[in-house]
Amino acid sequence: MSAAVHDSRAARAVAAVGRWCVRHRFVVIGAWVLLVAALVMSARVIGTPTDNDVSLPGTDAQLVRDMTASPANPLTAGTVILVARDGRLDDETRSGVLAATAASLRGADHVTTVKPPSMRDGSLSEDGRTGWFTVGLDVRRAELTKATALAVTDAARPATDAGLRVLPGGAFAQVTDGSGTTGDEYVGLILAALILFLALGGLLGAALPLLTSALSVLATLETVGLAGNLTSMPAVAATLALMIGLGVGIDYSLFLLSRFRTLARSGLEVPQAIERAVADSGTAVAVAGVTVAVALAGLSLTGVPLLQTLAWTCGIAIMFAVLAALTLLPALTSLAGRRLARGGMLYNRLARRAGSGGYWARQADRVTRRPWLVGGLALVLLALLAAPATDLRLGQLDAGSSPTSTAVRQANDAISSAFGPGTGTPITVLGWLPTPVTDARDPRLPRLVAMVRAQPGVAAVGPVTPSGDRQVFTIQVIPSTSGGDPATADLVHRLRSQSVAGVSVHVGGNTAARVDLADRIGDKLLLVTGVVLLLSVAILLPAFRAPLLVLKAAVMDLISIGAAYGALTAVFTWGWGVTWIGLSGPVPIPSFVPLMLFALLFGLSMDYEVFLLSDVQRRWNLSGDNLRSVREGLIGTGGVITAAAAIMIGVFLAFVPNDDPTIKMFGVGMAVAIAVDATVVRCLLVPATMAMLGDLTWWTPGRRRERIIEPT
Template sequence: MIPGGTMSAAAHDGRAARAVAVVGRGCVRHRYVVLGTWVLLVLALVVAARVIGTPTDNDVSLPGTDAQVVRDLTASSATPLTGGTVILVAPDGRLDDEARAGVLAATSASLRGADHVTTVKPPSTQDGSLSADGRTGWFAVGLDVRRAELTKAMAHTVTDAARPAADAGLRVLPGGALAQVVDGSGSTGDEYFGLALAALVLFLALGGLVGAALALLTAALSVLATLEVVGLAGNLTSMPAQASTLALMVGLGVGIDYSLFLLSRFRAVMRSGRSVPEAVERAVADSGTAVVVAGVTVAVALAGLGLTEVPLLQTLAWTCGTAVLFAVLAALTLLPALTSLAGERLARGGKLYNRLARRTGSGGFWARQADRVTRRPLLAGGLAIVVLALLAAPATDLRLGQLDAGSSPESTAVRQANDAVSAAFGPGAGTPLTVLGRLPTPITDERDPRVPPLVAVVRAQQGVAAVGRPTPSEDGRVVTVQVIASTAGGDPATADLVHRLRSQSVPDMTVHVGGSAAARVDLADRVTAKLPLVIGIVLLLSVLVLLLAFRAPLLALKAAVMDLISIGAAYGVLTAVFTWGWGVTWIGLSGPVPIPSFVPLMLFALLFGLSMDYEVFLLNEVQRSWRRTGDNLRSVREGLLGTGRVITAAAAIMVGVFLAFVPNNDPTIKMFGVGLAVAIAVDATVVRCLLVPATMALLGDLNWWTPGRGRARSEVDGGVTGPGRQRPGAR
């Protein structure tokens, strides 16, 4: 008799697998309805996005912070909805020379005539928009559109309106919001190389164009639906440009991977002599359930970011979660319908595929690898730990900072504008701080006796390069002072200045500090404070999901530890590249750049979920073999043999997709591309091929121990036929 409770657990396992199988069966029977529904859904989303628009807005709020207080108190409906600058640089002389007065007047008039422009303020020493040497200055331009509605075409129209200055030999550059919009998402078009690599790997892994086409079509439709949903959401909430890029990265990676796992299982089942409908149903029951568990694990990891109370991270989390949701739905509905149409053509492999299958199948590479690891688990595990320790070692020097425009590639508009302004006005000119004093009773003008002490306190701070004129609000309740730091916005010294200014005491005044640099400081402080809580909750929830899936506590804990090891390796490489500068020029940056505080946390959530995909598929195969044989060592070997080739192909696809985004002009996207690619590569090779099987071989039957139930059974089980089968030799 099976140990207490195992029969009921097995029955529950079978119900879960059968439930997913029913979905696959229904999609096969009604394949044309499923296909039509997906096509109509995607078309509807595309049309809605074109009609309504897909605005982006990188100016994300951070409620409850000092910088947000300044932003809220200085907001006014009387000011232009969006502000930008048009920067002018003279090759010699001064912009305010009499000889250039006519050029500036003509440029000002041309800018006022541009579409959507409401106000134009020419360069002036009085408001600090003209440098001391007079060679560099900017027109402050107000627009009648919200930042989220500002398009690249509008930005080019404004910049082109400065043609009189350009014709006179002056250098014209967009600045502020105009430069950000001109750069857009930072895409360079190299993402298509990732798709080309994915297509090649799919062709080799599935043995033909039919299988590759089905996987790519499924992933493409799910990603397209994701991008349109994310774009439409920009009409309801602030949507940074990075959100759609990250969703595209994640959606392509998991979408193609899930399709590969299902199609590989379908082909394996077809070899046993099943009909096409039976094979589709069985493939969905086997790998489809694992897809669901993997998707849920990714969603749980991303959901943990909601605890940060940082809108930017919450937005990135739900947009990536949307990509995973559509990938799971497409794999369970669209792909079975397409597979049933392809039928026998998909089951057959070409000569190249069959040759590769012989070399990597029974008696091939993966069989030898499985035998080597399980025969000498201490050696294999020790070698893996050494390699991983070397990769993770640089992470001990992981230093978090803040990116600014000076961190972008030299070819971008924001970098060129920053360099021009920094050279003329100082490194902190591009990211001025706003010091705000809140008063209990209103003042009439800056001559109020309560104002000079605020200015004096600001001037006295080390690291302050310039202080502007104090400006009272319309109601006189607050007064603001623009402060230029002597260091760049991303410099740690600027963060120290922000903290010092906030700690100052001014009589009859409450002091707040805002501006983009101060907002980044607040973001770093918030993320740092929430980091332990988020990591702890994500670990706990992910272990619980795996515990429910595999009913084996040690197996669930081991999976979480393995994922943490992969993440450590990614952090190490991230530090070596972006902090130490190893090879940083190869990826389009001019030198080392700070790693923003939210990047490691976002990477943790993404990698923990994505790495768990391979863990789930490997353990699923191992446990299926264990339920059939009751032999742990044999099960580990058969699991590695059965999944090694497919997991390697899936990882190659995901690594290729992620690396294709490294040329993106946004340094943050470069970091995500490098971090994700390294972690997945390490996870699918060193961790899954060496460390996991070696650990499972050493643990033996403890892998399957469940308190009060003896050996565990799996929720992620494809055994639709006979889910309660007794282990050979069980009594």
């Protein structure tokens, strides 16, 4: 860490925290254990509900949702799908089976209403082989558990016993799939443990970061779960928070322990080495954490509740990771003492090979001797990686995008094959009339229905449903294309552009809500990007006091993000290797994924930037030789950054087998970005650029920069 940063009030405060935690290590460890235990017990007692409903204030879809809300409707409704291998469900021979199934469903816990399949309401296909029961429950969607959904589906046993295929649909299918976790997430932990063993030497060196990260992640997950009782919490939020918490938690611990080991091996006593490590790398961790938090906070400008929720849940993961690294880790390290400083035989052998004649020394020599060549080649490579992003096409995911093994995909395939691809994603057209309909000859409703039927892309139009005051009427529209097809979004826009004399037309439903979400994000994209960049620069300027250095850091982060967008396009739009990650083919990239990735990656990539630049700046303050500082900084941090990046890449890739396509996108995008950032950008382009800039790297406008000599 630079002398400027090391001598700052913030660095002294962080060092004081580390010193206090060492002196009161048992209090700190006990407080963390009690905190996590209290959160776990509270979550078990109170519950951790999730709710995938998307609200979007100020949009047409939200207006329709608000105007059609009725306390008389069931709190939650799902479907139980029946498929006959032959014959019709409404045959007289099966009437007894349907009646017995309906009676059994009514007897299930929390069931309030049961509507059998019928041609009248469109819940029975024309060939009669596929239909669904609509089942209403007395619980909120957020309180619907997997056990309740399975119990309702199991209540359809009379249909199963009669040889019919029974599938959960709607909310029941979503809850049955849950978060889509596969258990492969543990592979990331195993890989992280192996890398920590090599980087820090021995089981003890691997155990401390894993223990620290485990407690911070547990605190994160239980806090996020409890928050679901206060606000709508999408299932993807906890998974994303787990992904981020594991990656940064282990990385932050690795940064601090690496610095501690260097200081302890130089002769400092353990307490002093911990205090200096917290002051140096701990300050870098705090700056990096604040940068991630600020980048996530920029998402609040979108006005999209979904993005805001994902932002603050990931922010909670970052907060616990930073707190654990600055408090729990120093306490645990003080217990390990010199045993952690010595390292294992393999670590010491690798450390000797990485010395003045090792790989990183040779790499540093190559970069600083030919910075223009190295920088140019790095830029060409990065341009090739980011090139597919020029074809980045955004769309909407639907149940047909999920893996074939999931309940939502199986329900979607059954309904789509029997009723058409748009059946599972209906559009609600609402007509508001200034005066109530009192005469059957009123021409306004026929005009509304005729307008809807005349639109290209409409496969079927349901009956008109009036409100109690007969001023609001809704029509269920079945598109001829699936919810993820761009043609369906075009249909939503086309319906909204129509005018009907005497009727105010609005379009809603989940499909329309996703269209509104894409439009809102598109309108706010430049604003969010600009604010995140400005705020991040404002945070880094006081830490490094070098404008060119800070601006360069921001540009490098943008380059890494471009590579991530390129990978997303190549895999999910073009379909390169998409079957290897569990999908049956290319799927649309939801509009919020690139923006969320931007905020996350801008902050996470800055971790490595801050760690590298802090070490280089510390050496610059000692020697005043820019090339020497860059070379020694790369030697000193190259191995640690590579190990930290390998851990984060492993953690992110471990989430790719998740059933949720959105989680797959985050896993692939962040793994590629971190890999590119820690290799091409951080170890080639950054030092090459600093070597080219020379002393201009450290230029500070308006005053002469003074170097402050500090002991190593």
